Amino acid sequence: METVSIIQLIESKQHKELKEHLADANAFDLAEEFENLNREQQAILFRSLPKDAAANVFSHLPAETKENLIGLLTDPELSHIVNDLFLDDAVDFIEEMPANVVKRVLKNASEDTRKQINQLLQYHEDSAGSIMTTEYVDLREEMTVEEAFARIRRVGMDKETIYTCYVVDGKRVLDGVVTVRTLLLANAADRVGDVMSTNVLCAATGDDREAVAAIFQKYDLIALPVVDTGGHLVGIITVDDVMEVLEEENTEDFYKMAAIEPSDDPYLTSGVLEIAKKRIFWLLVLMISGICTGGIITHYEEVLQNLPALIASIPMLMDTGGNAGAQSSTVIIRGMAIGELHLSDGLRILWKELRVSALVGIVLGMFNVAYKWLVSGDPRLAVAIGVSLFTTVILAKTIGSMLPLLAKWLKADPALMAAPIITTLVDAGGLIVYFSIASLIL
Amino acid sequence: METVSIIQLIESKQHKELKEHLADANAFDLAEEFENLNREQQAILFRSLPKDAAANVFSHLPAETKENLIGLLTDPELSHIVNDLFLDDAVDFIEEMPANVVKRVLKNASEDTRKQINQLLQYHEDSAGSIMTTEYVDLREEMTVEEAFARIRRVGMDKETIYTCYVVDGKRVLDGVVTVRTLLLANAADRVGDVMSTNVLCAATGDDREAVAAIFQKYDLIALPVVDTGGHLVGIITVDDVMEVLEEENTEDFYKMAAIEPSDDPYLTSGVLEIAKKRIFWLLVLMISGICTGGIITHYEEVLQNLPALIASIPMLMDTGGNAGAQSSTVIIRGMAIGELHLSDGLRILWKELRVSALVGIVLGMFNVAYKWLVSGDPRLAVAIGVSLFTTVILAKTIGSMLPLLAKWLKADPALMAAPIITTLVDAGGLIVYFSIASLIL
Numbered sequence: 008m009e010t011v012s013i014i015q016l017i018e019s020k021q022h023k024e025l026k027e028h029l030a031d032a033n034a035f036d037l038a039e040e041f042e043n044l045n046r047e048q049q050a051i052l053f054r055s056l057p058k059d060a061a062a063n064v065f066s067h068l069p070a071e072t073k074e075n076l077i078g079l080l081t082d083p084e085l086s087h088i089v090n091d092l093f094l095d096d097a098v099d100f101i102e103e104m105p106a107n108v109v110k111r112v113l114k115n116a117s118e119d120t121r122k123q124i125n126q127l128l129q130y131h132e133d134s135a136g137s138i139m140t141t142e143y144v145d146l147r148e149e150m151t152v153e154e155a156f157a158r159i160r161r162v163g164m165d166k167e168t169i170y171t172c173y174v175v176d177g178k179r180v181l182d183g184v185v186t187v188r189t190l191l192l193a194n195a196a197d198r199v200g201d202v203m204s205t206n207v208l209c210a211a212t213g214d215d216r217e218a219v220a221a222i223f224q225k226y227d228l229i230a231l232p233v234v235d236t237g238g239h240l241v242g243i244i245t246v247d248d249v250m251e252v253l254e255e256e257n258t259e260d261f262y263k264m265a266a267i268e269p270s271d272d273p274y275l276t277s278g279v280l281e282i283a284k285k286r287i288f289w290l291l292v293l294m295i296s297g298i299c300t301g302g303i304i305t306h307y308e309e310v311l312q313n314l315p316a317l318i319a320s321i322p323m324l325m326d327t328g329g330n331a332g333a334q335s336s337t338v339i340i341r342g343m344a345i346g347e348l349h350l351s352d353g354l355r356i357l358w359k360e361l362r363v364s365a366l367v368g369i370v371l372g373m374f375n376v377a378y379k380w381l382v383s384g385d386p387r388l389a390v391a392i393g394v395s396l397f398t399t400v401i402l403a404k405t406i407g408s409m410l411p412l413l414a415k416w417l418k419a420d421p422a423l424m425a426a427p428i429i430t431t432l433v434d435a436g437g438l439i440v441y442f443s444i445a446s447l448i449l
Numbered sequence: 450m451e452t453v454s455i456i457q458l459i460e461s462k463q464h465k466e467l468k469e470h471l472a473d474a475n476a477f478d479l480a481e482e483f484e485n486l487n488r489e490q491q492a493i494l495f496r497s498l499p500k501d502a503a504a505n506v507f508s509h510l511p512a513e514t515k516e517n518l519i520g521l522l523t524d525p526e527l528s529h530i531v532n533d534l535f536l537d538d539a540v541d542f543i544e545e546m547p548a549n550v551v552k553r554v555l556k557n558a559s560e561d562t563r564k565q566i567n568q569l570l571q572y573h574e575d576s577a578g579s580i581m582t583t584e585y586v587d588l589r590e591e592m593t594v595e596e597a598f599a600r601i602r603r604v605g606m607d608k609e610t611i612y613t614c615y616v617v618d619g620k621r622v623l624d625g626v627v628t629v630r631t632l633l634l635a636n637a638a639d640r641v642g643d644v645m646s647t648n649v650l651c652a653a654t655g656d657d658r659e660a661v662a663a664i665f666q667k668y669d670l671i672a673l674p675v676v677d678t679g680g681h682l683v684g685i686i687t688v689d690d691v692m693e694v695l696e697e698e699n700t701e702d703f704y705k706m707a708a709i710e711p712s713d714d715p716y717l718t719s720g721v722l723e724i725a726k727k728r729i730f731w732l733l734v735l736m737i738s739g740i741c742t743g744g745i746i747t748h749y750e751e752v753l754q755n756l757p758a759l760i761a762s763i764p765m766l767m768d769t770g771g772n773a774g775a776q777s778s779t780v781i782i783r784g785m786a787i788g789e790l791h792l793s794d795g796l797r798i799l800w801k802e803l804r805v806s807a808l809v810g811i812v813l814g815m816f817n818v819a820y821k822w823l824v825s826g827d828p829r830l831a832v833a834i835g836v837s838l839f840t841t842v843i844l845a846k847t848i849g850s851m852l853p854l855l856a857k858w859l860k861a862d863p864a865l866m867a868a869p870i871i872t873t874l875v876d877a878g879g880l881i882v883y884f885s886i887a888s889l890i891l
Contacts, residue, residue, distance in 0.1 A: 031648050035668045160633055169630055170612050187629055188611055191602055206473050224696070226477050227689035229671055246688055247669035253692070254666070257699045258783055264703075265779035265868065266772055274784050275797060282801070283808040286776050293772050294813055297765030298820070305761045318760065319747045322876055323739035325767060330708055330735050330869050334728050337707035341700055342716050355717060359724070366725040371736055378740070426707065426868050427772050434764055 013040050017048050025055050034060055038067035050079040062091035070103040077108055086115040093167055095140040098127045135219045136212035139233045139242030144172040148200030152193045167245050171230045174203050181232055181240040183207055209234050216252050223249045264425035296431040303435060307442040317445055320392050328399040328437040329430035335360055335407030336429050340421045353412050364404035372397035391448040399437035406432055455482050459490050467497050476502055480509035492521040504533035512545040519550055528557040535609055537582040540569045577661045578654035581675045581684035586614040590624060590642030594635045609687050613672045616645050623674055623682040625649060651676050658694050665691045706867035738873040745877060749884040759887055762834050770841040770879040771872035777802055777849030778871050782863045795854050806846035814839035833890040841879035848874055
């Protein structure tokens, strides 16, 4: 589909052609088209959408566009959209709107929809409950396969997935799951209770959504039921929402590891003040640590006055120590995030990092000894720098690999123990090592 | 399922009880059980698995365990496993085995399986072809819905997904797709050609797998067809494989951004030499840059000798500049990776970062002026440090945000322009600014 043609059709008021053009288009592509239109054009395009596609397209629009459209829609139009949205999309949408818009949206929702939205809004934003939908196909054990298909045909149109159906008893306690694949391969007269699987993976409403994502990854799922504390089925989570969770969690880790407070807001539409706020805290904390590190240099002023040549190697030592530490912390943080490394691997990690850092430290140290000897002609200065670098690399990789584990042990987020903090700590340690060794050798 | 009981059942040779215990277990959980067993116990457990579950469990085992089991299996047993594996799993498995094992595996595959495996092995490891499977349900336009269901029932058992079916013509050119949901809602006598969707999203075999993952995320897909240059359907990609791709690509970015060469090998089983090799290159390059930065200090030796108090602020300036730059580069790199930022946003990004850095720089700079004035009693020194920090922060955020864009423009990987390189560049720039301003003011 070409962007030009949609704008052209709107501008030339070819409404009939526009509708035909939209009939077969993909909802995700259509949502993108809105970005190129002004407010009035957006309203025209939205009203031209096939009625059953409007809610789907709406759910994929950016928050700004949604708010704009709502301002232009009549109450009956709004009511149609809200009731037609998947419940989890409706909740996401309400969470990003200002209060007055939310009020109007909920007023125009059917009573049933409003009740369900209000219930979903109560779950904590990082919980399984917040990403689930209540639109699933439920079956009963005593149904036959034929009756099950009849039910899927009757209610399936409005459900997020029909491919996994959930078998509940009279009190809505989850008894088992059955896939459409299993139902297709079974006989029409078989009882659902006889073909369903009772070995059911499920999440609790309060479970962390990151843990839920890990279950999807481990078991290659496309949907997972969510139960309350009494084992009653309250919703399901689908794989598309899990992929979004994973993307958000990864972005969060990238941000934390660069000493930025995570944010869900898109960069380009965020205010300058807002962005600055997310960055200033850690910069300030780390700057104060940097000032303390500077104090170490002042402490060794006497050594420096006797040997000003030592100063020139400070940046190299600080940079290399920081980089070596950041490498280790990144490997360990990521390893824990994807479930490859655990607290119980601590000793194996330490032993491995010690050997790796010894190896890396020797190469880098030797390089410096050779270079410094050649340039300065002073073998003792060269050895002092080489040994300091070797020790700093070992220190850096030990701190870099152990701090994320320590954070995990303290139930804090390991991603906070990344490059920025490691660098600051290693800088201070490295300088102390450097000046001590220099005083000793020279 | 408890680990203890499986080991106990094996040790006490209760083979019948073991088999019963395994009958209802989850393949992913069973694969995990192998980690706690020795070689002989692994063979016993594997032979006790229900025949139709063995290949599935096998595909989720770590490479080491797979190789061990193959050594213990007879040719007919091996043949059964290989032919029963999903083709994409078989290819992954063959790619991680040594040559002699591969030879034996292929020898025991059926001719048809061998041919398909060899074909899939030819695709580049980062391409759509390398993650696709050839096991999908294909239908014809002229079939009725009833005939389609009959075909799904007949061939569906062995296919990775049955929920999206692919409609091809006599030459296997992809004409459309139809979901089981659509088929269930259609009438038995409808023609597949009349209910299928012809607006088909698909990938080409040579497409980058990261681009494929982006399509899955944008369109919330659970499967995507792959066609060759002639439009012939050659395979499908399923969402579980895409989630793995996303995890690997994210890990790769984390590694690159910490100046480590990416690796697919798990940390704990990788050799020390191998790990050191992945880390030494960038450490060496960045160390040499650090040595050059040291040269800048030597260049200003005269200034330093007159004002030794300047030295104490070097770590604070270097750390803060590095951190400020790393924040910006991380935000831009991640924004481009998730498709939120593009090259065309360059000017908006620059303008935003300039304002953010001015704001952040003023706060940090003022803090330093106040602190230094208080501690040293020298207002001129305090102002020199404050102004230098302010300038360094602006420099850092400009370099940090623009270099990833430059890399993208040069068709290089933006993730390489992350904290380590930014820090080195900002260190050098920051020191020059610092000494110039200090010479000027003091």
